[in-house]
Amino acid sequence: MSDEIPEELITGILSKLQVSSSIARFRCVCKSWRRLLSDPSFIRKNNLASSASDHQFMVEWTDRTGDVFRHVHRLISPDTLEPLLPSPLQxxxxxxxxxxxxxxxxxxxxxxxxxxxxxxxxxxxxxxxxxxxxxxxxxxxxxxxxxxxxxxxxxxxxxxxxxxxxxxxxxxxxxxxxxxxxxxxxxxxxxxxxxxxxxxxxxxxxxxxxxxxxxxxxxxxxxxxxxxxxxxxxxxxxxxxxxxxxxxxxxxxxxYDSEKPYDTPNCLLNEESMVAVFPEYYEENQDEYGDRKFSTSWDVWVLLKYWVSESWMKLYVVTSPPGMIIESCVGLSSGLKYFFNTVPTDMVDEHGDYSGDRSLIPFHLETGEFGDVLIEGICVKVITNYVPSRVSLQDYxxxxxxxxxxxxxxxxxxxxxxxxxxxxxxx
Structure with a gap:
């Protein structure tokens, strides 16, 4: 009986394994498996084989214990925005x-x-x-x-x-x-x-x-x-x-063709287009050094054709939720979700300063509505392109x-x- 098994079948078997499983241990099954699983091109293709359901968001925020500040990381579902693990990543x-x-x-x-x-x-x-x-x-x-x-x-x-x-x-x-x-x-x-x-x-x-x-x-x-x-x-x-x-x-x-200048935006690039989220600029909303403090609205623009200025189109205006001021945009996803740090309006002093925790709130462009608060803290960023894989550093x-x-x-x-x-x- 031949020990040759079609590569397509082996790939199908391995695709059922959890991402955390290493394929190296299966090299001892038979000679053909050993030869195939040792081939660099097969390893590369298998390591990167992930479905859309594997896509995850990673939130990074600052946790303060006394005078000690540390960055904490948590994985959340891109669909429900619920935590995928009961505690932050170790x-x-x-x-x-x-x-x-x-x-x-x-x-x-x-x-x-x-x-x-x-x-x-x-x-x-x-x-x-x-x-x-x-x-x-x-x-x-x-x-x-x-x-x-x-x-x-x-x-x-x-x-x-x-x-x-x-x-x-x-x-x-x-x-x-x-x-x-x-x-x-x-x-x-x-x-x-x-x-x-x-x-x-x-x-x-x-x-x-x-x-x-x-x-x-x-x-x-x-x-x-x-x-x-x-x-x-x-x-x-x-x-x-x-x-x-x-x-x-x-x-x-x-x-871009706009009647008003903008501050530095947050951008998302993909294969088809580029989305930029601009904070609206107000001269009176500056400190003594000319730095903007907070903005009441953010404009969403899309560049329909790469590097062609004439293809800019203003898509949406995101206004601050009631009782809150948008401080920064810390993440964008291709699923039309935007993540904003917000602060309570009544906690901002006359100089536009606020030293407390922020609230991370998602905004859904499809519905034009804000979601529930995800995290109370000082969110640093939301990584929206994380997909678990079997890529091994040892192979390199x-x-x-x-x-x-x-x-x-x-x-x-x-x-x-x-x-x-x-x-x-x-x-």
């Missing part, structure tokens, strides 16, 4: 991690791709670790430190992006940080890339344009990461993009620590030769 890498006296770490999601989360651990102004984590399998990897970052210098992380390089079957992280040159006041921007398959960092020859803060998760589309920002009086959006395969930065500007371990297969090898090796911080400008 981060396996938060256990038995070496700490210094006085350390109060906080973990924040800065990227999501194919079921993997890129998380930054904040432990101080100069002390930040990056971690890749698959919540479905509990597998994680703490990334090696950057060869560029120098703890003796005062530097800040400008942005972090995480995506998949389909050409090389590799997961990449781009990170930008900046510092002010002592005695001159000139600001330097340095960008670097991490390869999961090679497990190393390298500096990019192009530092790129100044990106937004790492709290703003970039949107990924067709192998590119996009950060967005307002152009101020020019009534438009600037998208700072990074091509994962070519490792090149690009700036794209899209204008380099065969040899000396093997590097990227066009940026030169910059990586040059970094290894740097003896002083100042010599970085000679590259």
């Amino acid at each position: 981060l396996p890498f938060d256990q038995n991690r070496p700490r210094r006296a006085g350390d109060c770490p906080s973990f924040s999601v800065v990227g999501c791709c194919n079921g993997l989360l890129c998380i930054v651990e904040y432990r101080g102004r100069k002390d930040e670790d990056l971690i890749l984590w698959n919540p479905a399998t509990s597998e994680f990897r703490v990334l090696p430190p950057s060869p560029v970052a120098n703890p003796s210098r005062e530097f800040l992380i400008g942005a972090v992006g995480f995506g998949f390089d389909s050409e090389r079957d590799d997961y990449r992280i781009v990170r930008q940080f900046f510092f002010d040159e002592l005695g001159i006041g000139r600001r330097h921007y340095i960008s670097e890339v991490y390869s999961l398959r090679n497990n190393c960092w390298w500096r990019l020859p192009d530092g790129g344009c100044p990106l937004l803060g790492s709290w703003r998760i970039p949107q990924c589309r067709k192998g590119k990461m996009y950060w967005w920002r307002s152009t101020g009086q020019s009534k438009g959006l600037v998208f700072d993009s990074f091509d994962i395969a070519s490792e090149l930065f690009e700036v794209v500007e899209v204008h 371990l380099p065969q040899s620590p000396n093997i590097i297969s990227n066009v940026s090898d030169f910059y990586h090796h040059k970094l290894m030769e740097i003896d002083t911080w100042d010599s970085i400008f000679d590259l």
